Amino acid sequence: MIPRGFEYFAPRALNEAVSLLQQLGPDAKILSGGQSLIPMMKLRLASPPYIVDINRIPDLNYVSEANGSLRIGALVRESDLEISPLVGSGYRLLADTTKVIADPLVRNQATVCGNLAHGDPANDHPATMLALEATIVAISPRGEREISIRDFFTGLFSTALQPDEILKEIRVPTPPPRSGGAYLKMERKVGDYATAGVAVQITLDEAGVCQRAGVGLTNVSFIPLKAAKVEDFLKGKPLDAAAIKQASEIAAAESQPMDDIRGSADYKRDLVRVLTARALKQAIDRAKGGA
Amino acid sequence: MAKIEINVRVNGVEHRAEVEPRLLLVHFLRESLRLTGTHIGCDTSHCGACTVVIDGRAVKSCTMFAAQVDGREILTVEGLERDGKLHPLQEGFFQEHGLQCGYCTPGMLMTGYAFLNGNTAPTEDEIRHAISGNLCRCTGYVNIVKAYQYAAARLREGGV
Numbered sequence: 334m335i336p337r338g339f340e341y342f343a344p345r346a347l348n349e350a351v352s353l354l355q356q357l358g359p360d361a362k363i364l365s366g367g368q369s370l371i372p373m374m375k376l377r378l379a380s381p382p383y384i385v386d387i388n389r390i391p392d393l394n395y396v397s398e399a400n401g402s403l404r405i406g407a408l409v410r411e412s413d414l415e416i417s418p419l420v421g422s423g424y425r426l427l428a429d430t431t432k433v434i435a436d437p438l439v440r441n442q443a444t445v446c447g448n449l450a451h452g453d454p455a456n457d458h459p460a461t462m463l464a465l466e467a468t469i470v471a472i473s474p475r476g477e478r479e480i481s482i483r484d485f486f487t488g489l490f491s492t493a494l495q496p497d498e499i500l501k502e503i504r505v506p507t508p509p510p511r512s513g514g515a516y517l518k519m520e521r522k523v524g525d526y527a528t529a530g531v532a533v534q535i536t537l538d539e540a541g542v543c544q545r546a547g548v549g550l551t552n553v554s555f556i557p558l559k560a561a562k563v564e565d566f567l568k569g570k571p572l573d574a575a576a577i578k579q580a581s582e583i584a585a586a587e588s589q590p591m592d593d594i595r596g597s598a599d600y601k602r603d604l605v606r607v608l609t610a611r612a613l614k615q616a617i618d619r620a621k622g623g624a
Numbered sequence: 625m626a627k628i629e630i631n632v633r634v635n636g637v638e639h640r641a642e643v644e645p646r647l648l649l650v651h652f653l654r655e656s657l658r659l660t661g662t663h664i665g666c667d668t669s670h671c672g673a674c675t676v677v678i679d680g681r682a683v684k685s686c687t688m689f690a691a692q693v694d695g696r697e698i699l700t701v702e703g704l705e706r707d708g709k710l711h712p713l714q715e716g717f718f719q720e721h722g723l724q725c726g727y728c729t730p731g732m733l734m735t736g737y738a739f740l741n742g743n744t745a746p747t748e749d750e751i752r753h754a755i756s757g758n759l760c761r762c763t764g765y766v767n768i769v770k771a772y773q774y775a776a777a778r779l780r781e782g783g784v
Contacts, residue, residue: 335646336646338644339625367688368687371687436756438757439669
């Protein structure tokens with residue numbers, strides 16, 4: 334399978350890339366890891382006339398903590414995140430997620446930021462970033478701006494990014510003490526998209542009452558879904574077995590899956606229920622210092 | 625479309641080429657350089673038969689443009705043998721019967737090469753995780769795992 338022809342640009346600086354995007358207009362596509370874009374181009378589901386390859390831009394490959402948040406640069410590969418001790422110790426939800434994205438070879442090339450910028454509700458990081466309340470930093474000829482993850486996904490394969498904007502960085506707030514998270518994904522085989530996936534991030538107080546809850550759902554709607562009703566339900570409650578059961582039922586009702594080759598809508602809704610309960614249990618264990 | 629010039633080192637040899645931007649890396653390797661050891665399997669980023677090692681990382685060459693490897697260093701299955709001596713992984717696949725039809729083998733070898741470079745004492749779980757992006761339709765995974773273990777033991781002894 335051979336993509337349609339295109340013109341290729343490989344800028345060496347971020348400002349050069351941004352002005353290229355401005356100059357080429359909305360038909361230009363950014364190439365970072367390319368693990369979603371290139372397959373789409375090969376299938377001719379996408380045939381952009383201009384490709385702006387950002388892989389040669391220096392200083393975009395960093396995972397670091399600063400000013401109360403984890404910063405993930407545009408060129409951080411999934412496998413970088415997978416082996417990052419910082420992520421493994423302080424951001425378990427993120428570590429869980431990266432391990433189940435595609436397969437190890439794809440993860441060596443795919444970028445974390447691209448997983449969001451692609452705007453695919455079947456991707457895994459969107460639900461995770463919704464649960465973690467991440468902030469997106471975009472750069473354009475007009476400068477930098479911050480976008481709340483809540484406002485980022487606007488439709489199927491659509492995001493709040495303007496055609497001349499580049500997703501430069503993801504900022505994930507550093508979880509306070511007594512926080513825990515987990516991502517659970519049901520996939521038919523390694524490398525498949527989720528039949529359903531659930532991301533949970535919670536913070537407990539000293540008495541075990543839920544102070545903060547973030548819940549994101551993968552591939553059960555046209556856009557990555559923030560399960561706001563579940564979040565509201567969990568806040569202020571002691572997370573006992575009854576609360577977990579009720580929360581998982583609310584999540585199932587909040588999901589909007591469709592029948593497809595991965596299963597019927599009913600089956601997927603039930604999966605959301607089961608995975609939410611399991612993810613919550615694991616997140617609570619981790620918030621209490623367990624594995 | 626205008627062609628672009630790339631300079632790339634493949635198995636230790638420098639190549640300069642003019643490529644169409646849409647040329648996939650796997651086609652560049654197989655058709656321009658005639659290195660046909662790298663296989664095209666599914667052509668949809670699933671099977672890993674096209675795996676090559678770029679700057680130390682195993683990636684799928686069907687899901688990359690040749691234009692992207694300008695200035696980089698690639699290792700393909702043809703580059704594993706040194707001075708007429710098989711790499712311990714190749715020897716392992718031979719000794720442990722790690723292949724039946726052999727179609728997935730170049731990809732399995734290249735994934736293994738990058739993996740064992742970072743870990744010469746892997747557990748079986750780690751090996752199975754590492755090859756989860758490489759499909760063997762003969763389902764010969766048991767012996768592929770054994771071949772990796774054979775190579776790991778040889779590398780620990782300082783095989784290569």
